[in-house]
Amino acid sequence: MHLDGVEVSLSYKKYAGKKRLFLLALVALTLSAFMLSLSVGVSGMTVTQVIRGLLRLSEGRESLILWNIRLPQAIAAVVAGAGLSLSGVAMQAILRNPLGSPFTLGFSHAGAFGAALTVMLIGNLSQRAPYWLLSFGPGIVAIGAFCFCMVATAVILAISATRGAAPETMVLCGVALGSLFTAGTMFLQYFADDVQLAAIVFWTFGDLARADWKDLAVMTAVLLPAGGYFFLRRWDFNAIEAGDETARGLGVDVPRLRLRGLVISALIVSVTVSYLGVIGFVGLVCPHAIRRMIGDDYRYLVPASAVAGALLLLLADIAARQILSPHVLPVAVLTSFLGAPAFLWLLLRGGK
DSSP states (O other): EEEEEEEHHHHHHHHHHHHHHHHHHHHHHHHHHHHHHHHHHSOOOOOHHHHHHTTTTOOOOHHHHHIIHHHHHHHHHHHHHHHHHHHHHHHHHHHTTTOOOOTTTTTTHHHHHHHHHHHHHHHTTTTSSOOOHHTHHHHHHHHHHHHHHHHHHHHHHHHHSSSSOOOHHHHHHHHHHHHHHHHHHHHHHHHOOOHHHHHHHHHHOOOOOOHHHHHHHHHHHHHHHHHHHHHHTHHHHHHHHHHHHHHHHHHHOHHHHHHHHHHHHHHHHHHHHHHOOOOHHHHHHHHHHHHHHOOOHHHHHHHHHHHHHHHHHHHHHHHHHHTTTSOOOOOHHHHHHHHHHHHHHHHTTTTT
């Protein structure tokens, strides 16, 4: 019996060691992609120039490009990718829905509609509102995006609480919500003037280049506590994976966890949409790719998904800068090209 216990302990250590080694390798790849992102562009830089620029050992054009353009863009890729992937893995866990993600469940479209509506309202009030209010434009847009993300959250919660609601039902609900909010955004564009239309189109394109240091500070301030909450609840996600009744038997307050998880996911998505625009499929592709590599243990799946999201968006941003150089594609174009086939594959695989 003692020998059996020793064998189980050694087997578990080997199991955990492989997961940790994979996570360390993923972090190393992300750091490499981050350095590559800083060196790739119209004005090429060597790794030595990048390091000297980061350490403020050199001044000039390279240093200005690095600190004002490339470094904020690379950090935005890390923060947005990690946040969207965390939202996706949390939605898949708490809804027990393998197709759950901010994009497929309509959160991104709801946030885009809220941001567009807020942009129009700010434009209409610009002649009457005080300057101090207009100076908080991006923050107000984020609040508008969050409010409509909460509308989508309420609908998804109501559907998930319905007896017999299957994962396919919630995916169809998300498609319907996405179509509804997309139609609403098109309605606003139809009645917008030239300035408002340009602003709305600007918000709906997912582009990392628009983030500055103030935007990154807000996004990071939201992501860190949200990611910490999901990391602390990874045991509860494992319990929910076995079913709501089993999770309740283990002491998990399932309704509260589900509500808080969706609200926090909505907050991450709304902030990302309001500052960067709609970036689709990152929250769907990354958790599933990592799940196929290391399994369904959320103790490792949650942090690995966050790192994979950062890695994916960094690589997509590098490719977006290189494909039509010197022109730069919005990163959302590439993530959609990647995510649409992956989504169809998951739908087809779900029937087996």
